Amino acid sequence: MANPVDRVAQATPPTIARRVRGLSDRAIAWIFVAPTIFLLLAINIFPLIWTIKLSFTNFKANRIGREVKDVGLRNYERILTDSDIWLNMQATAHFLFWTICLQVLIGFTLAWLINRKFKGNDLWTTIIVLPMMLSPAVVGNFWKFLYQPQIGLFNYIVTFFTGAKASSFEMLGQVNLAPWSIVIVDTWMWTPFVMLICLAGLRSIPDYIYEAAEIDRASKIRQFFTITIPMVLPFLMLAVLFRGIENFKMFDLVVQLTGGGPGSTTELTSINLKREAFEKWRTGYASAYAIILFVTVFGLASIYVKALNKVKER
Amino acid sequence: MKRFFSDLVRFRRGAWEMVASILIGVGVVMLMQPFAMWAFTWSFVVTLTGTVMFIVVSHFPA
Numbered sequence: 001m002a003n004p005v006d007r008v009a010q011a012t013p014p015t016i017a018r019r020v021r022g023l024s025d026r027a028i029a030w031i032f033v034a035p036t037i038f039l040l041l042a043i044n045i046f047p048l049i050w051t052i053k054l055s056f057t058n059f060k061a062n063r064i065g066r067e068v069k070d071v072g073l074r075n076y077e078r079i080l081t082d083s084d085i086w087l088n089m090q091a092t093a094h095f096l097f098w099t100i101c102l103q104v105l106i107g108f109t110l111a112w113l114i115n116r117k118f119k120g121n122d123l124w125t126t127i128i129v130l131p132m133m134l135s136p137a138v139v140g141n142f143w144k145f146l147y148q149p150q151i152g153l154f155n156y157i158v159t160f161f162t163g164a165k166a167s168s169f170e171m172l173g174q175v176n177l178a179p180w181s182i183v184i185v186d187t188w189m190w191t192p193f194v195m196l197i198c199l200a201g202l203r204s205i206p207d208y209i210y211e212a213a214e215i216d217r218a219s220k221i222r223q224f225f226t227i228t229i230p231m232v233l234p235f236l237m238l239a240v241l242f243r244g245i246e247n248f249k250m251f252d253l254v255v256q257l258t259g260g261g262p263g264s265t266t267e268l269t270s271i272n273l274k275r276e277a278f279e280k281w282r283t284g285y286a287s288a289y290a291i292i293l294f295v296t297v298f299g300l301a302s303i304y305v306k307a308l309n310k311v312k313e314r
Numbered sequence: 315m316k317r318f319f320s321d322l323v324r325f326r327r328g329a330w331e332m333v334a335s336i337l338i339g340v341g342v343v344m345l346m347q348p349f350a351m352w353a354f355t356w357s358f359v360v361t362l363t364g365t366v367m368f369i370v371v372s373h374f375p376a
Contacts, residue, residue, distance in 0.1 A: 296345060299341065300338065306335070
């Protein structure tokens with residue numbers, strides 16, 4: 001029986017076969033790659049170039065017929081001298097720093113505990129991973145109920161441990177607590193993701209390395225710091241990269257929970273950007289804002305990927 | 315340190331990538347710090363310089 005390649009060759013009409021035979025390998029490779037390159041250009045590169053162009057204009061997407069003027073660097077100047085945007089950046093930095101610290105710490109600890117063989121190991125993994133599978137909109141609404149000062153479970157748990165009156169504080173309504181409320185929910189939702197990546201790292205360490213360390217009479221703490229941590233580090237860095245980029249553009253969860261309030265204490269840059277672009281319709285201004293965020297994330301991701309490659313080479 | 319400067323003069327990738335990375339890091343800190351408005355204002359220029367430099371110098375010989 002003929003193999004599939006021969007069958008396809010036989011089934012190809014002679015005119016097409018002659019034409020294909022006339023093409024070089026390089027040309028055939030280009031034909032296969034061309035659709036992907038076209039999609040990449042249409043979906044990623046063209047919008048990026050268009051956004052850069054719009055960022056130098058006063059274009060408003062809700063007034064298509066209006067004359068578009070070139071404003072030079074004025075949009076950038078206005079964004080970078082706006083104290084409200086500066087506050088939004090600080091709110092984003094607070095959110096980013098604490099979510100990543102907590103997720104890495106708790107995620108790694110959970111992975112380390114799950115990696116120890118015990119009864120019901122798989123069941124616990126499934127239970128821990130559940131929050132990650134939910135939609136951010138569902139999680140936002142769900143935690144809104146939990147944070148209710150009168151009927152919410154969260155306040156009652158805090159009351160149980162601290163003795164403070166359940167209705168004496170409001171996680172989503174108080175200026176000092178609202179930034180922490182979004183940190184708690186994001187940590188609850190995305191720690192399992194970090195845990196899974198760390199678990200993959202822990203399971204990739206061969207047992208013989210620990211056995212050799214045992215023979216050399218290395219203590220458990222020494223083994224942890226000289227074998228476990230260095231070998232899991234590339235995985236941890238990858239998790240930080242993914243979570244860092246995701247949280248820098250965090251939108252849905254925070255909108256559901258606080259809508260950026262109270263005041264603008266939890267108004268992250270992405271929420272502010274959406275307001276400028278689709279509520280105030282200042283498209284040119286919002287494009288400049290988006291480019292500033294893009295350059296920041298791109299720069300950070302570049303050095304991070306470089307560092308990750310260095311750690312992997314080691 | 316001496317080697318670092320010699321690599322800079324000879325346009326070697328490692329040293330220049332280090333400079334670009336420092337610029338990006340400083341730019342991001344300037345963007346998100348809560349202390350000085352002028353640092354926030356100049357943060358984008360610093361980050362952009364670092365990012366463009368990083369893209370260019372990653373093509374330098376190792």
